[in-house]
Amino acid sequence: xxxxxxxxxxxxxxxxxxxxxxxxxxxxxxxxxxxxxxxxxxxxxxxxxxxxxxxxxxxxxxxxxxxxxxxxxxxxxxxxxxxxxxxxxxxxxxxxxxxxxxxxxxxxxxxxxxxxxxxxxxxxxxxxxxxxxxxxxxxxxxxxxxxxxxxxxxxxxxxxxxxxxxxxxxxxxxxxxxxxxxxxxxxxxxxxxxxxxxxxxxxxxxxxxxxxxxxxxxxxxxxxxxxxxxxxxxxxxxxxxxxxxxxxxxxxxxxxxxxxxxxxxxxxxxxxxxxxxxxxxxxxxxxxxxxxxxxxxxxxxxxxxxxxxxxxxxxxxxxxxxxxxxxxxxxxxxxxxxxxxxxxxxxxxxxxxxxxxxxxxxxxxxxxxxxxxxxxxxxxxxxxxxxxxxxxxxxxxxxxxxxxxxxxxxxxxxxxxxxxxxxxxxxxxxxxxxxxxxxxxxxxxxxxxxxxxxxxxxxxxxxxxxxxxxxxxxxxxxxxxxxxxxxxxxxxxxxxxxxxxxxxxxxxxxxxxxxxxxxxxxxxxxxxxxxxxxxxxxxxxxxxxxxxxxxxxxxxxxxxxxxxxxxxxxxxxxxxxxxxxxxxxxxxxxxxxxxxxxxxx
Amino acid sequence: xxxxxxxxxxxxxxxxxxxxxxxxxxxxxxxxxxxxxxxxxxxxxxxxxxxxxxxxxxxxxxxxxxxxxxxxxxxxxxxxxxxxxxxxxxxxxxxxxxxxxxxxxxxxxxxxxxxxxxxxxxxxxxxxxxxxxxxxxxxxxxxxxxxxxxxxxxxxxxxxxxxxxxxxxxxxxxxxxxxxxxxxxxxxxxxxxxxxxxxxxxxxxxxxxxxxxxxxxxxxxxxxxxxxxxxxxxxxxxxxxxxxxxxxxxxxxxxxxxxxxxxxxxxxxxxxxxxxxxxxxxxxx
Numbered sequence: 080x081x082x083x084x085x086x087x088x089x090x091x092x093x094x095x096x097x098x099x100x101x102x103x104x105x106x107x108x109x110x111x112x113x114x115x116x117x118x119x120x121x122x123x124x125x126x127x128x129x130x131x132x133x134x135x136x137x138x139x140x141x142x143x144x145x146x147x148x149x150x151x152x153x154x155x156x157x158x159x160x161x162x163x164x165x166x167x168x169x170x171x172x173x174x175x176x177x178x179x180x181x182x183x184x185x186x187x188x189x190x191x192x193x194x195x196x197x198x199x200x201x202x203x204x205x206x207x208x209x210x211x212x213x214x215x216x217x218x219x220x221x222x223x224x225x226x227x228x229x230x231x232x233x234x235x236x237x238x239x240x241x242x243x244x245x246x247x248x249x250x251x252x253x254x255x256x257x258x259x260x261x262x263x264x265x266x267x268x269x270x271x272x273x274x275x276x277x278x279x280x281x282x283x284x285x286x287x288x289x290x291x292x293x294x295x296x297x298x299x300x301x302x303x304x305x306x307x308x309x310x311x312x313x314x315x316x317x318x319x320x321x322x323x324x325x326x327x328x329x330x331x332x333x334x335x336x337x338x339x340x341x342x343x344x345x346x347x348x349x350x351x352x353x354x355x356x357x358x359x360x361x362x363x364x365x366x367x368x369x370x371x372x373x374x375x376x377x378x379x380x381x382x383x384x385x386x387x388x389x390x391x392x393x394x395x396x397x398x399x400x401x402x403x404x405x406x407x408x409x410x411x412x413x414x415x416x417x418x419x420x421x422x423x424x425x426x427x428x429x430x431x432x433x434x435x436x437x438x439x440x441x442x443x444x445x446x447x448x449x450x451x452x453x454x455x456x457x458x459x460x461x462x463x464x465x466x467x468x469x470x471x472x473x474x475x476x477x478x479x480x481x482x483x484x485x486x487x488x489x490x491x492x493x494x495x496x497x498x499x500x501x502x503x504x505x506x507x508x509x510x511x512x513x514x515x516x517x518x519x520x521x522x523x524x525x526x527x528x529x530x531x532x533x534x535x536x537x538x539x540x541x542x543x544x545x546x547x548x549x550x551x552x553x554x555x556x557x558x559x560x561x562x563x564x565x566x567x568x569x570x571x572x573x574x575x576x577x578x579x580x581x582x583x584x585x586x587x588x589x590x591x592x593x594x595x596x597x598x599x600x601x602x603x604x605x606x607x608x609x610x611x612x613x614x615x616x617x618x619x620x621x622x623x624x625x626x627x628x629x630x631x632x633x634x635x636x637x638x639x640x641x642x643x644x645x646x647x648x649x650x651x652x653x654x655x656x657x658x659x660x661x662x663x664x665x666x667x668x669x670x671x672x673x674x675x676x677x678x679x680x
Numbered sequence: 681x682x683x684x685x686x687x688x689x690x691x692x693x694x695x696x697x698x699x700x701x702x703x704x705x706x707x708x709x710x711x712x713x714x715x716x717x718x719x720x721x722x723x724x725x726x727x728x729x730x731x732x733x734x735x736x737x738x739x740x741x742x743x744x745x746x747x748x749x750x751x752x753x754x755x756x757x758x759x760x761x762x763x764x765x766x767x768x769x770x771x772x773x774x775x776x777x778x779x780x781x782x783x784x785x786x787x788x789x790x791x792x793x794x795x796x797x798x799x800x801x802x803x804x805x806x807x808x809x810x811x812x813x814x815x816x817x818x819x820x821x822x823x824x825x826x827x828x829x830x831x832x833x834x835x836x837x838x839x840x841x842x843x844x845x846x847x848x849x850x851x852x853x854x855x856x857x858x859x860x861x862x863x864x865x866x867x868x869x870x871x872x873x874x875x876x877x878x879x880x881x882x883x884x885x886x887x888x889x890x891x892x893x894x895x896x897x898x899x900x901x902x903x904x905x906x907x908x909x910x911x912x913x914x915x916x917x918x919x920x921x922x923x924x925x926x927x928x929x930x931x932x933x934x935x936x937x938x939x940x941x942x943x944x945x946x947x948x949x950x951x952x953x954x955x956x957x958x959x960x961x962x963x964x965x
Contacts, residue, residue, distance in 0.1 A: 217897050
């Protein structure tokens with residue numbers, strides 16, 4: 080199914096998804112077959128290399144969710160490999176406690192890894208990117224130093240023997256299959272997460288954090304889950320690594336190894352599973368072909384990293400993304416279908432009015448909002464106009480919680496909004512769009528819209544990991560309502576297209592579709608008509624009116640006076656943070672001060 | 681004992697502070713933190729040892745060449761790892777590009793210079809004990825750098841231009857300041873300061889490739905605690921860090937001192953993400 084033919088408006092989605100799924104899974108099946116049949120055509124030495132690739136992938140697959148999806152630059156993830164390796168080895172060897180079963184030791188390593196993953200990761204919730212990268216690097220150094228110093232447990236510089244798994248996993252190929260199975264499970268689990276509302280939320284945190292919060296995504300809760308999961312996988316990888324090495328010393332866990340993992344993800348490309356998988360295989364195998372250069376391997380990895388960052392930031396995944404190179408139809412139009420709104424929004428409880436009471440907010444000496452009262456009623460379009468700098472967007476940001484007013488409150492019915500966390504507004508069914516559209520460029524249009532419905536999922540992160548029924552039900556439901564939302568705003572032919580390929584006006588409508596996924600009681604639109612053609616503005620107006628008729632209260636910040644006067648029930652005019660006038664469009668149009676100050680007489 | 685802790689603490693603190701200043705000078709010009717900051721220190725130490733001990737150049741020539749080498753690395757950093765990714769600051773690609781460059785230089789040093797720590801020359805055979813080169817040289821370097829930077833920023837036109845760029849990049853460009861040239865000059869300056877740190881600390885840290893990641897980390901601690909771009913904060917925090925580290929070294933031993941420093945750093949940073957002297961800015965939506 081080509082985009083060109085779907086762009087004609089033929090909703091042939093079933094076949095589109097079908098063929099998409101096959102081409103999506105095919106490379107993994109090929110790798111699976113190669114992996115399973117490897118002993119038939121590869122010698123013992125390649126078995127070791129392949130085992131190492133599987134072990135590395137167990138770690139990188141988890142790190143990929145953190146780096147590639149969530150955009151957290153955890154450079155020092157080798158700390159967890161170290162910890163997992165020593166935990167498994169020490170427990171299995173019995174230096175401190177009675178010797179444990181290696182499987183049990185491996186399971187404990189996973190748990191310890193999860194806990195340390197959380198500890199290393201937590202600063203990410205508070206620190207800037209570079210700060211976080213440095214702290215993970217610091218952790219990696221510290222863990223190795225502790226391994227060296229704590230000789231009574233770790234054997235210090237002498238090291239400890241790695242665990243040996245009981246038959247049939249004690250032979251070389253036996254151990255290979257053990258690691259391969261774990262690698263396959265890791266791939267499957269991370270693919271499940273990537274295709275879930277959690278995976279999409281991670282990319283939203285990475286590329287559009289503010290929009291993610293507006294959709295009700297709690298960054299801290301989500302990242303904690305990923306740190307735990309990713310840490311557990313790294314712990315397991317550590318145990319396997321120790322067994323593969325058969326003897327471990329602190330020297331084995333260098334920063335270079337950490338960089339290798341990190342580069343594996345980046346070579347692969349952000350937001351992809353296949354890319355980093357191929358990247359990891361490539362980085363593991365490459366040194367074998369360049370034996371004379373083995374001393375230079377880290378140097379070459381670093382060069383590779385630089386080249387990738389500067390030349391192909393999208394990595395292997397982008398090189399393989401043939402679909403996104405086909406040209407899109409240039410004469411496409413956005414034709415909203417407001418009649419679908421009732422079906423999309425459904426029956427909603429009445430949540431009362433959204434009010435601002437005597438809100439005051441100043442930045443330094445500048446009074447951005449100076450004693451503003453505002454009431455937005457369900458089912459009405461409320462226009463907010465005023466010259467630049469009069470406090471329109473600031474008002475939206477007070478409602479959204481990005482600014483805390485020095486005085487006054489915003490309420491929804493009786494609930495005070497101003498003290499809630501940013502992401503709690505979505506629970507109150509307050510949705511918004513942004514002056515500059517904030518979307519995940521690398522995700523498809525459909526995925527971006529699905530992000531809007533994140534909070535309506537029922538399944539937990541763990542259920543998504545194992546693709547349990549509740550996860551599958553969530554996904555089907557989200558997909559269905561996202562398609563409906565796209566049809567409503569008139570963009571369903573573009574559902575499968577990468578979002579960064581679209582035009583500005585289309586991005587504005589995608590943001591509205593994403594906001595509608597919340598089934599909002601109140602919708603805040605920040606200059607939705609900016610950059611739209613006259614025809615598109617007319618269609619936008621009709622859509623906004625229909626949204627209000629379906630029961631949603633709309634707060635519309637806009638510069639296009641015609642649009643405001645055409646569709647608003649009530650208009651508030653701001654000037655220098657104060658209300659200059661308020662009333663029906665007809666009253667405002669004849670208000671002398673407004674005409675002088677703003678509309679031009 | 682106390683005397684030697686204080687001396688070595690202040691000396692190493694001065695080195696950390698100089699690296700922190702190198703971070704800050706680059707940051708002020710570009711809003712970018714560069715992983716090459718510690719690498720500059722490593723390069724200063726190795727080049728000093730290379731020119732003076734191995735090639736037998738006079739000390740002053742070796743010193744100038746080491747600083748020139750650092751400045752060159754600074755310029756390369758700007759051209760290769762910073763300028764291409766400035767357009768997309770939001771994607772944090774600079775973290776990766778500067779990390780890659782730092783690793784390239786570090787690995788090159790490891791292979792060509794060797795992975796063993798090698799001796800650094802004694803420049804003047806004037807005194808031992810408390811007035812040993814490993815103590816006085818870092819302190820002198822730090823004081824000279826601070827005074828020189830103050831003079832540069834307060835009393836020269838170029839210095840005012842640096843400040844203008846640091847304050848508001850766009851406005852400075854709109855005024856017709858050659859923003860690109862000033863950025864390049866800032867990176868050269870930062871490179872020389874970083875190399876000075878490594879050269880001054882040569883006797884303390886030796887000419888050792890692994891100083892790069894060590895200085896990248898410990899040099900960033902004063903930046904984080906003193907507040908981004910705040911040189912005075914960096915010096916105070918650098919000295920505190922040096923004294924704390926040496927005291928911990930003496931009390932609990934090397935490795936647990938590192939753990940203590942790291943733990944303290946994380947806790948302080950989590951409590952004050954914008955540094956002890958910094959102010960938080962509200963996010964723009």
